[in-house]
Amino acid sequence: MSPPTPIPADARPRQQWLLAALVLGCVWILPYALGGFWLYLGAIIACYAVAALGLQIMVGLAGQLSLGHIAFVGIGAYTGALLEKELGLPFLIASIGAALLAGFFGLLMAQLIRLSGVYFKIATFGFGIICYQLMHNWKSVTGGSFGISGIPPLEILGVDFSAPSGMFAIAASFLTITYLLFLRMTNSRVGRAFQALGQNEIAARSIGIPVERYKMAVITLGCIAAGWAGALIPHIYQYVSPENFTWHESLVLLIMITIGGHGSLAGAVIGTALLIIIPEYLRDLAEYKMLVYGLLLIVSMTLLPRGIAGTGKALFDRFRAKELQPVQEAA
């Protein structure tokens, strides 16, 4: 039995809301201030950050490691694209459909939780592979390796959001809504139950938390977020292809939340931004992106086990402790 996971990085509610304001403020302001390509990049960051937040509450908060999370982003992307293109549904409805379908499959996968630790991890891994192969091979629906193109322009209530600035505004709104909802949830009764689950399952059970039901709930929630994020992907890239949903991408999502900080919502956003911005500056190294990611993962596991957010908080706490309790320090 391994020791419990460390306490989620940002534990205090007031700090969390301040941090949320700071992070979301940066997300909203920076791309508009920098303009141009940054708006496009910002949209990608916001979109993946929504998926990463979903994974964060599963992995960081409730301790349910999923190795196939990108599959749900994929389900969302294909559902959104098909609903809009084939049925002509408006974007908002299609995005909700995408989120619900991903949530439904998440609930299906969550049935596997009666498998113990190791088995669940590998089952999620298998789930991701099966989804990828379906996207790749079910040509009549998914278009196979060519994917789906000819996505209708992004329109909400007749207003065209297809320009990078509009696209970014939608993605950032998605991120803001998800972030604030999850933050609210984290500090609620349910959120504390999730945390208890992540800390020590047996203890959580012993204080009367219905562990199985909560596990299913958190997995479904995480997958809904992934599917909702997925609905943006067809619009950002103008097509959907299975290559965006290989199991490496699931890894990348995991690295995002780990580097950002285990259990920290702000960390998930920061990690996502880092992992999307870094390769843009390493264009020459594009082929070795995964090598860089792998090294980042190892380094952060060995040097910053609590991620950027967790390390930041530890530094902040130490600074405050010194400021407030000089007497004790001296003694």
Place this chain on the structure above:
Amino acid sequence: MSLLAQLFSGIAIGCIYGLVAIGFSMIYRAMGLVNFAQAEFMMIGAFFGYSVLTAMPGMPFLAVLVIACVGTAVLGAILERIAFRPAIRRGASDIYLVLLTLGIGMVLSNGARLIWGANPVVYQIPLAHDITRLAGYPLPTMYFYILAFMVLLLIALQWFFTRSWTGLALRAVAEDRKTAQLMGVEAGFASSFSFAIASAIGAAAGVLYAPIIYVSFDMGAVGIKAFAAAVMGGFGSIAGAVVGGVGLGVAEMVGGQLLAPEYQDSVAFAVMILVLLLRPNGLIGKGIAK
């Protein structure tokens, strides 16, 4: 293809999965760690073999196998020493350790790409083209070598874990780390040794598989099915790994024929999930590494 020949190739490929799966199971037993980098050790082993063959063409296949295994074993032991042991000593949680192995797997596969290039390479040995006829159907001779190796390895492991002091010590550590330490077994050595053996077995799978496929940096993807095999058989059991591997190989061959070849991987994982739902502890319970 006749059913017999199909079954036989299923079993042979299944043995490859089984070999990688043995590696998973050993490390899981010894350290309680799911090592997602195991499949990458298979790939590294295959490349080590390729380098040996390039440096010394005409070297006997058995010698290539041994050198690749030793090289990979050393690599495995080093990685255990510099990455896993400090993390475990620090009391890193399950999730961190899994992420660490995932990171190491990524570094290994992309590092191999950096060293050996992105293009698949081929073993230049006559054995790669040898064909043996079984009931009139041609099969790569390599399949027979794989089967023979599997049998020999199982005998060797059985001897090692029941007769040799080191093997008994490893089992003791896997069973109860603290008590084993009190009895004078050095747990650190035991985990290094487990890693080394697991890596060597993985490398053997790679070298044996290499003559019938291309060797490339992403061939570890084949090894991911070994997870399914290990899980199906019952994680942590060597016998289970072999049963799971062979079962998966056959299921995949048959399932691939029934559906379509491109769904082979899906069949593998679907069978795995089904087995887990029916028998949550795998086909052969939670066996003790014998």
